[in-house]
Amino acid sequence: MKLSTTDIANINLLGEFCGPRDIKSLTQTELKQQFGIKQADVYVLFGGSILSGVDILAQAIQNHIAKKYLIVGGYGHTTATLQQTVITKYPDIPAKQMQEAEIFAALLKKRFNLQPDLLETKSTNCGNNITYLLALLKENKINFTSIILSQDATMQRRMSACLRKYVGTDVKVINYATYQTDLIQHQDDLEFMPPVIDMWCPERYLTLLMGEIPRLTDDEHGYGPLGKRFISHIEIPQDILRAYKDLHDKYPDINRPSNSKYSF
Incomplete structure (x- = not known):
């Protein structure tokens, strides 16, 4: 082409x-400079991202950018591509039987020996990515006034706007597209x-x-x-x-x- x-x-x-980043890097220094906080309450990676989104999550955890780390994603329009990529590169991960969040969690463990606090595995689109995320946070009594969202760059702005529909203006919603x-x-x-x-x-x-x-x-x-x-x-x-x-x-x-x- x-x-x-x-x-x-x-x-x-x-x-x-479509793919904004509200901070230049996933560091506490940058977060403090831009938003006046040392740590966000929650960091979320969404499963619609390309495979290297797991590198961004690992970086967030290693830099202690948040208090809680979640991966969100069931089966949506990008899942089959994600599964096939993982099967090709990591044949020991049974990706065909896994949801997006489970795949990213397996990659996070395999490549970085890290794990998230929670997984959401039932959502299929940006809308219930957010509603199921909020339900999971509520179920686990995780209150938040700041949250970092990392999604595939093509869908980052929409994901943020979807969350904005459900939270008040007192909540800091921070974008960090995965690339x-x-x-x-x-x-x-x-x-x-x-x-x-x-x-x-x-x-x-x-x-x-x-x-x-x-x-x-x-x-x-x-x-x-x-x-x-x-x-x-x-x-x-x-x-x-x-x-x-x-x-x-x-x-x-x-x-x-x-x-x-x-x-x-």
Whole structure:
């Protein structure tokens, strides 16, 4: 697949918007500087991430960035890809019989000899990722006024907006997407810079990004208060809307429609 310089710039604009990081690094120093706290009450990794999301979780635990660590994820639209990747790289992990959270927990143990405090294994989409997470925290009497969310960069902003629907403004919701990278054109190939281990193929990444903007748009078709009411309102800048429109007009078939199998 060969894209123009303008196409690449538009894709990277969407990527930067969808995958925010509110702190530069998962360190107590950075957390103190940006949010005035030394530790968050809760850190959550969501199973929709690429495999290297486990590296981010390990970093969070090693840096004592939070008091409690959770992995959330049952079986959703990215699970089959995750399972196949794990089977190929770690054949001793029975990924085919495991939910997303269980897979990441197994990887965390195998690669870093670490373990999370809790797993949520029943959710299938961003909506019940959050509602089941909140139920699990309540069940275990874990109160929080600060929480760090790490999701695949394509879905990070939506995950944060979904949580915002359920918590008050007194709660610090801190984004830390599991990767930040740009798409580049290298001769006839699309590549990521900096490289990300186990990254989506460029075509899959583009499909995920293009599926996000309609979901984030607060109109009758989107997920916001004016639409399906799955997430809180998100203000989308004009340059992001223009970038999406230019790409959609040029590549109308690249999108990710909702799958009722994993619906709210």
